[in-house]
Each structure stands twice: as C-alpha cells, then as structure tokens.
Amino acid sequence: MRRGTRPRMGDRATSDVVVRLRTPEGRDEWLYCHSAVLAAGSKYFADRLSDAWPTCQILDSRYCVEVHCAEPDLSSHVTALRLLYADEPVSRFGVRGALALLQAAEHLGCPRIAAACADYIESAPWDEADEEEILAAAPFLAPQHGRLLARLRPIDPAPAAGIFLSAFRHATSAAAPRELKSAAQEQLEYMLTEDDDAPLLAFDDDSVKSQVKDCVTGLLNRFSDFVSSALTKQKEAPCSGGDDGEPQQELHSFISDISWVCQVLSKLEMMKYLVIYWLGASSHVVEVVEAACPGFDCLKTRLKVIEISAKVLEAAAFSNIVLPAEKRCHAVNVWIRFAGRTKALVDQADVGDGDAETPKIGLDGEVWQGLESAIVSIVLTLPSNTQAEILSEWLQSKHACFPDLTEAFDTWCYRSKVARTRLSFLNNINEAP
Structure with a gap:
C-alpha cells in the first residue's frame, strides 16, 4: 500500500x-x-x-x-x-x-x-x-x-394541563378558525377517552376545572345573546323565520359546540353547570330551533339538540343533581313535545327517501332510548297531579309514539289506585284529637 x-x-x-x-x-x-x-x-x-x-x-x-x-x-x-x-x-x-x-x-x-x-x-x-x-x-x-x-415519554402534568386549557379555549372560542376548532375538539376528546390506555390527564386540580368552567360560561353567554337576538328578530318579522341561511348556520355552529362541550363536561364530572343552564333555557332554545328549522330544514341541528338534551336529562335524572319540581316539570314538558316532533320528522325523512344508498338521517338508538328513560324517570319524581297533567297531554298528542311514557303511565295508575290505602295513616293522624 x-x-x-x-x-x-x-x-x-x-x-x-x-x-x-x-x-x-x-x-x-x-x-x-x-x-x-x-x-x-x-x-x-x-x-x-x-x-x-x-x-x-x-x-x-x-x-x-x-x-x-x-x-x-x-x-x-x-x-x-x-x-x-x-x-x-x-x-x-x-x-x-x-x-x-x-x-x-x-x-x-x-x-x-x-x-x-x-x-x-x-x-x-x-x-x-x-x-x-x-x-x-x-x-x-x-x-x-x-x-x-x-x-x-409521558408528559408531565403541568404542560399537559397547559396544552389542554389552551386547546379548550380554541375549542370554545368564537374567533378560532373552524379547522383549528375542529382539530382542538377532536384531540381533546381523544385525550379524555378511556380506552385500553388511561386518559392523558387527571383533573385533580380545581384551578383547571375553574378555567374550563370559564370557557364554557363564555360559550353559553354568547349562545344566550344569539338566542335573545334571534327571538327579537322573530317577533319583529315573524314571517321571515327560516328563510335566511346565515342564522341557521350560526345556530348549528353553537349547537355543535355545546354538544361537544356536553361530552367533555360529562367526562370531567362537571355536567351540573350545563344541566342548570340548559334546562333553564329550554323554552327559548326550542323556540329558536323551531323558528330556524321548521320542518326538514336543518334536521341535523335538531338532532344535535336532541343529543344535548338526552345527556342533560340523563344527568338530571340519574346523577346527584337536585332540581326543584317546578324546573323538572317544565323541562320534561318542553322536551317531550320537541322530541316527539323531531322523531316524527326523522321517521318521515327516512320513509320519504327512496334511494337505498343514501345514508339515513338519524341518531343512534341508544340516544333516543336514553332520552326516553330519562324523561320517564323525571316524570315519576313529580307530584301525582303534575304527572296526570303531563300524561294527559301525552296521550292526546299525535306524537305519543315517542317518547313512550307507558311505563310512567302504568306506575301512575298503580300509585293512584292504591294511594288512599297506602296513605291511610294520614287520615288517622288528621282524625286524632
């Protein structure tokens, strides 16, 4: 070499x-x-x-x-x-x-x-x-x-909480671009999903939940302002309802965001705040939706409202959220009517669509079943005379097929028939000298 x-x-x-x-x-x-x-x-x-x-x-x-x-x-x-x-x-x-x-x-x-x-x-x-x-x-x-x-490597709690809160602000913001908002919502939902792996975050810090609540409050306040404005316009020009596509799109955007927030709050065990708001705003929400989506228009928006209401009523019926009887009564009256009309529209849309290859508009059967079960449960918590009024209106409705209150009707009939016997001790107390 x-x-x-x-x-x-x-x-x-x-x-x-x-x-x-x-x-x-x-x-x-x-x-x-x-x-x-x-x-x-x-x-x-x-x-x-x-x-x-x-x-x-x-x-x-x-x-x-x-x-x-x-x-x-x-x-x-x-x-x-x-x-x-x-x-x-x-x-x-x-x-x-x-x-x-x-x-x-x-x-x-x-x-x-x-x-x-x-x-x-x-x-x-x-x-x-x-x-x-x-x-x-x-x-x-x-x-x-x-x-x-x-x-x-697993991320430390502090930066994980920081990115969660930053993404949550985008997910509930009115100014965030739709692409960014959708991405934030999708990833936050994944972060909280319980699958084979543990959720990415554990929310033991009250300050994180407090900031989440502030973001949700901002979203619901904007939605309340939108509802108030829409109702005012409807009163001023009642014949124009449903003609303008922009309010429909804005309504659908709000409802979609609230539907997503509903899922997140459920995973964070923070549903109480949304339950109180949604049940208090039920009448106005239904009024706006009925005006903007009178028939088959915006059926997807109506179904999103059903999804939210199902989760809210399930939380009210089966969790530790305590509401006065008057609010429970008002809520079931509003949502029994709206659910019946919406279910009828969905059934008509499915029957009227002759193209078998076109996907049908609807919800998972568990959503309808969950809504129905929650309504029945709440009805049965009300005073017997109030139950009688609700059941009487339901039996006279042309949408009595849904929700099916037969279980509540059966229970009410039994309770009413045996009421005097079961409460006979009250007569003895009243007759006592």
Missing part, C-alpha cells in the same frame, strides 16, 4: 485480517479488512486483535475473527464494518436502517458510528412503524441512547 493511501475494505492484497460474519442459519460473509482500521474504530476488534487474545492464523497467515449475529442483522454489521473505513461515520439510511446500524455498532463497540446513528435518529421525523421499532430496540440500547425516547 502506498504511503498516504487509505486502505479499502475487500483489498486482499493489503488486508491482514479476515472478518467472518456468521448467523445461526449457517450464512457466512467473509470480509478482507485491516487490523489497524478495525482496532482503531471498534473495541470488539481491538480486544480480539490484541496480543492477549488467542487468534487463529489462516488464509496465508492472516488473522481470522469470527462475529456471530442474527440473520436480519447481517447486512447492518457489514455496513458498520464499511463505515469504519469512511471519513464520515454514517450516512442517512432512514430511521429503521439507522436503528439497525446503531445496534450493530453497539455490538461491535463502535462508539463513533453509534453516536452518529443516535444523532440522526433523534433528529429525524418518525412514522408509527419507526416508533414501534425504536420501542422494541430500546431495552437493548446503551443507557446514553435513552434520549431517543424523549419524544415518546
């Missing part, structure tokens, strides 16, 4: 060592190398080629060093050996290629190559397959490469 000329792997004329890569499957790779290059870049070869290590002289007095590796790792070991001869320790092999090379470099004790691979992997974008490969390899990597997992 001429002075100043860099040796090349595979040059049999100048090589003084053969590296034999062997796999359990019996595959061999013979590489003609140079002991000085190997020892300088690899601790493994430095040890094997030292005077203290017994060697086997074969092939015209050249040293032979065996390296055992798994079949899938053979090519990355070859690459690691080639890079010992390169000016730059590593080229860009893609994340998974660099990861395989990193593992080979660690096996051969090549710190320069391993560090270059780790630097590249740490700075490169990953897809999901890359992440799975990195997680699988992580337990076998040297401790100094733990930084590769930095972007995959």
Whole structure:
C-alpha cells in the first residue's frame, strides 16, 4: 500500500485480517479488512486483535475473527464494518436502517458510528412503524441512547394541563378558525377517552376545572345573546323565520359546540353547570330551533339538540343533581313535545327517501332510548297531579309514539289506585284529637 493511501475494505492484497460474519442459519460473509482500521474504530476488534487474545492464523497467515449475529442483522454489521473505513461515520439510511446500524455498532463497540446513528435518529421525523421499532430496540440500547425516547415519554402534568386549557379555549372560542376548532375538539376528546390506555390527564386540580368552567360560561353567554337576538328578530318579522341561511348556520355552529362541550363536561364530572343552564333555557332554545328549522330544514341541528338534551336529562335524572319540581316539570314538558316532533320528522325523512344508498338521517338508538328513560324517570319524581297533567297531554298528542311514557303511565295508575290505602295513616293522624 502506498504511503498516504487509505486502505479499502475487500483489498486482499493489503488486508491482514479476515472478518467472518456468521448467523445461526449457517450464512457466512467473509470480509478482507485491516487490523489497524478495525482496532482503531471498534473495541470488539481491538480486544480480539490484541496480543492477549488467542487468534487463529489462516488464509496465508492472516488473522481470522469470527462475529456471530442474527440473520436480519447481517447486512447492518457489514455496513458498520464499511463505515469504519469512511471519513464520515454514517450516512442517512432512514430511521429503521439507522436503528439497525446503531445496534450493530453497539455490538461491535463502535462508539463513533453509534453516536452518529443516535444523532440522526433523534433528529429525524418518525412514522408509527419507526416508533414501534425504536420501542422494541430500546431495552437493548446503551443507557446514553435513552434520549431517543424523549419524544415518546409521558408528559408531565403541568404542560399537559397547559396544552389542554389552551386547546379548550380554541375549542370554545368564537374567533378560532373552524379547522383549528375542529382539530382542538377532536384531540381533546381523544385525550379524555378511556380506552385500553388511561386518559392523558387527571383533573385533580380545581384551578383547571375553574378555567374550563370559564370557557364554557363564555360559550353559553354568547349562545344566550344569539338566542335573545334571534327571538327579537322573530317577533319583529315573524314571517321571515327560516328563510335566511346565515342564522341557521350560526345556530348549528353553537349547537355543535355545546354538544361537544356536553361530552367533555360529562367526562370531567362537571355536567351540573350545563344541566342548570340548559334546562333553564329550554323554552327559548326550542323556540329558536323551531323558528330556524321548521320542518326538514336543518334536521341535523335538531338532532344535535336532541343529543344535548338526552345527556342533560340523563344527568338530571340519574346523577346527584337536585332540581326543584317546578324546573323538572317544565323541562320534561318542553322536551317531550320537541322530541316527539323531531322523531316524527326523522321517521318521515327516512320513509320519504327512496334511494337505498343514501345514508339515513338519524341518531343512534341508544340516544333516543336514553332520552326516553330519562324523561320517564323525571316524570315519576313529580307530584301525582303534575304527572296526570303531563300524561294527559301525552296521550292526546299525535306524537305519543315517542317518547313512550307507558311505563310512567302504568306506575301512575298503580300509585293512584292504591294511594288512599297506602296513605291511610294520614287520615288517622288528621282524625286524632
């Protein structure tokens, strides 16, 4: 070899060592190398080629060093050996290629190559397959490469709460672009979803819930202003209801946002605030919706209102939210009528659509069932005379098919018939001297 000329792997004329890569499957790779290059870049070869290590002289007095590796790792070991001869320790092999090379470099004790691979992997974008490969390899990597997992580690509570609140403000803001608002709503819902993994956040901090409540208050206040303005315009020009598409779109936007907030508050166990607001505003909400969506127009908006009302009434019926009888009575009266009209419109739309390939407009059956169960439960909490008034109106309605109050009717009949007997002790108390 001429002075100043860099040796090349595979040059049999100048090589003084053969590296034999062997796999359990019996595959061999013979590489003609140079002991000085190997020892300088690899601790493994430095040890094997030292005077203290017994060697086997074969092939015209050249040293032979065996390296055992798994079949899938053979090519990355070859690459690691080639890079010992390169000016730059590593080229860009893609994340998974660099990861395989990193593992080979660690096996051969090549710190320069391993560090270059780790630097590249740490700075490169990953897809999901890359992440799975990195997680699988992580337990076998040297401790100094733990930084590769930095972007995959669980986030600390403080920044997690910060990003949640920032996203929640966008999700409930009137000024946020629709794309940003939709993305924020989607990701926040995912963060709170209980699936195979635990929810991303645990809301033990009252200050976080307080800020969530402030955002919801702002949304509901804007909605109240919209409802008041719409009702005022309706009184001034009653014949124009439903003709202008802009109020319909604004109404649908508000209802969609409140529907999403309803889901989030349910997961945060903060439904009480929305229940009190929604039941108090029920009459005005229904009046605005009926004016803006008189028939089949904006049926999706009506169904969103049904979704909200179902969750609100379920919370009122089955949770620890205590409401006066007058509010419970008013709420079920309003939503029995609206639910009956909306269900009839949905059934008519499904029957009238002759195209079997067109998706039908409707809700999951569990929503209707949940609404019906909540209404029945609330009706049965009311005084018997109030129940009689509600049931009488329901029986006379042309929409008596939904909600089905038969269970409430049966219970009312039984209670009414046995009332005198069951409460006879009251007569004895009244007749006592």
